[in-house]
Amino acid sequence: MAKGWTDKRPMSPHISIWKWHPTMLSSILHRATGIVLYFGLLKLAVVLAFLAAGPQWFAKIEPLVYSPLGAFVFFFVVGVLIYHFLNGIRHLVWDIGAGFDPKLANMISLVTILVSVIAAIALTWYMVGDMPGVGL
Amino acid sequence: MSDFRTDLGKVRGSGAAKGGVHEFITHRVSAVVLALLLPFFLYGLINALHEGYEGLIAWVTSPVGAFVLLGFITAGIYHGRLGINEVISDYVPRAGSRTLFMLLNTLAAFSFWLVGVLAILKIWLGA
Numbered sequence: 218m219a220k221g222w223t224d225k226r227p228m229s230p231h232i233s234i235w236k237w238h239p240t241m242l243s244s245i246l247h248r249a250t251g252i253v254l255y256f257g258l259l260k261l262a263v264v265l266a267f268l269a270a271g272p273q274w275f276a277k278i279e280p281l282v283y284s285p286l287g288a289f290v291f292f293f294v295v296g297v298l299i300y301h302f303l304n305g306i307r308h309l310v311w312d313i314g315a316g317f318d319p320k321l322a323n324m325i326s327l328v329t330i331l332v333s334v335i336a337a338i339a340l341t342w343y344m345v346g347d348m349p350g351v352g353l
Numbered sequence: 354m355s356d357f358r359t360d361l362g363k364v365r366g367s368g369a370a371k372g373g374v375h376e377f378i379t380h381r382v383s384a385v386v387l388a389l390l391l392p393f394f395l396y397g398l399i400n401a402l403h404e405g406y407e408g409l410i411a412w413v414t415s416p417v418g419a420f421v422l423l424g425f426i427t428a429g430i431y432h433g434r435l436g437i438n439e440v441i442s443d444y445v446p447r448a449g450s451r452t453l454f455m456l457l458n459t460l461a462a463f464s465f466w467l468v469g470v471l472a473i474l475k476i477w478l479g480a
Contacts, residue, residue, distance in 0.1 A: 221446045248440065255433035259461070261426065262469030268409055269472035275406050282402070291402075295395070302391050305384050312381060344399055 239326035240319075243304055246330070250301040257294050288345045296337030303329045376435055383432035386424065393421045413476040426469045434462035 222228075235241065264282075267274050281287055307325060310316045316325070401412035412418040438455050445451040 248436075251433070251436045252440065254429075255437055258426065258429045258433055258469075259465045262430075262465040262472070265413075265422075265426075265469050265472035265476075268406075268413070269475040272406055275409075279406065283405075298391070298395075302388060306388060309381065309384065309388075340395070340399065344402065 239323040243326035243329060247301065247304045247308070250297040250304075253294070253297050254301055257298070288341060291344060292337050292341040295340050296333050299336045300329065300333035303333060376438075380432060380435045383428045383435070386428040387432060390421055390425045390428065393417070394425045397421055410476060413473055419473060419477045422473050423470060426466065426473070430462050430466045430469075434458060437462075 264278065267278050304326075307316065307329065316322060397412050397418050401408040401418075404411070413422060437458050441454045441458065442451060445454055
């Protein structure tokens with residue numbers, strides 16, 4: 218229970234008692250991936266600053282970008298980005314009042330997660346497949 | 354009897370929704386901008402990363418690359434700031450710390466946006 222909560226009335230049952238279902242999972246993932254992407258954008262700004270500072274500065278972060286760790290970060294962030302993109306489009310469709318049928322919504326949730334994982338694997342493969350020094 | 358609000362409630366100015374409509378709409382408008390830019394951003398980023406330092410510089414100095422990057426980082430940080438503020442208002446129960454965290458989030462968003470935009474402009478104009 219949240220600290221500082223002074224209301225004595227009983228609270229509604231919280232997330233721990235609900236049965237997990239796909240739309241719930243995709244909703245939680247949307248928020249979690251959104252938080253990750255915010256930090257990803259802040260990182261993009263920092264990388265651009267290193268790039269603008271000149272080649273000797275970019276050389277300091279280049280080994281980090283072109284490394285197995287860099288490849289994993291690329292895979293993770295791209296997967297998260299594509300998931301948030303696809304699920305975001307679904308949210309826009311929900312906003313106009315369509316796509317609320319539970320069976321269809323649950324199926325789209327699972328398909329969205331699957332597609333983003335596959336797309337992240339494919340793009341990472343394309344990205345690092347023929348790159349020297351990445352080690353994949 | 355058409356007004357159910359207490360005098361104290363009116364003074365505080367905090368109804369259930371506060372200024373939410375503006376944020377609701379701009380959150381979605383920035384989402385549309387980001388969805389349109391994302392394919393160009395990913396395509397440009399992957400091609401540029403393939404060529405290392407020169408590739409990234411060439412991407413930022415190309416007109417399309419600069420446009421996509423400036424648009425993506427601007428709409429993205431704007432959209433992200435609204436999203437993080439929503440998370441903060443959901444999970445921070447005390448009004449004082451909630452306001453503080455949202456202020457810090459806004460300051461961080463503006464600072465990093467400015468760093469990113471200045472970096473893009475420096476590369477673009479310096480080329």
